[in-house]
Amino acid sequence: MPEPGPAIPASFNPGSLYIAGFTQARAPHVGLILPVDAQSGDLVHIRIDRSISPNWMYQHRAQKIEGDMFLSSLLKIHDVPAGAITVEDLQKAASVVPAPQNDTFGECSRWLYMVIQELDRLKLVVLKDVVALEEEFSTFASDNRAYARRDRFPNVAVSPHCA
Template identity: 50%
Template structure:
């Protein structure tokens, strides 16, 4: 298993806030994750569960970061060292964002950006450009397919549009 180097400062830290990408056939699935340990965190996202509903549904769950062959990318949007966001605050904001009432592919990233915008509006995050963040993360996540392996830690970077 590949681990982050100990001698270099890492862009990954427990309690910081990240956009997360999962490898899929057409485009990455995107959510928000708040790491609670070095190996996992609480994931906030929308998904389609055709057994429960044909439409998007909101879900929060514990998500492995280490040894998950679908997690490819983590983009830090809020560093815990400058003040974290609590699980309660993030849950409240995520639940307040409307869920698309359709089953169209690709709705997860626009929903995540609306959550990020609400986090910003509530004062828990400073975003200089949502469109810049969109383009930055899209380019970053699309280039990380090689990280879709159990023996690699996801590629981690720091957003230039958030703090």
């Protein structure tokens, strides 16, 4: 009989939009993820690939959720019952915000909150307080190192600062 997978929190549901935190050495790397199911979803983020460019670049890709040892945090910022957000909607908002033309640590976070503001402008999410949301995620993600394991589902919370 196969081993049961990690417990999936009741607050996680496919089709909702989450800020995703990936554990790394100094601070979490962040992106936005729209889960298809508990195993995977669509991720938009910026990253640096020095083999292509020395600067940040926008990327959309499939992202493993369950069993990813770096994905430690999922903060729900839009629940699917409030209205569906498509991958195309997410890509459209993300592509409006230019990737920074530098390689400064922490730019992924600044970029992400500008994308959330664009999603709010497009009336796809309701952003109540971007500063409070940023502080909330920073605190939440910094406490989730223990979730950066293949045998644990990322820690999931629901933000009161965005819907």
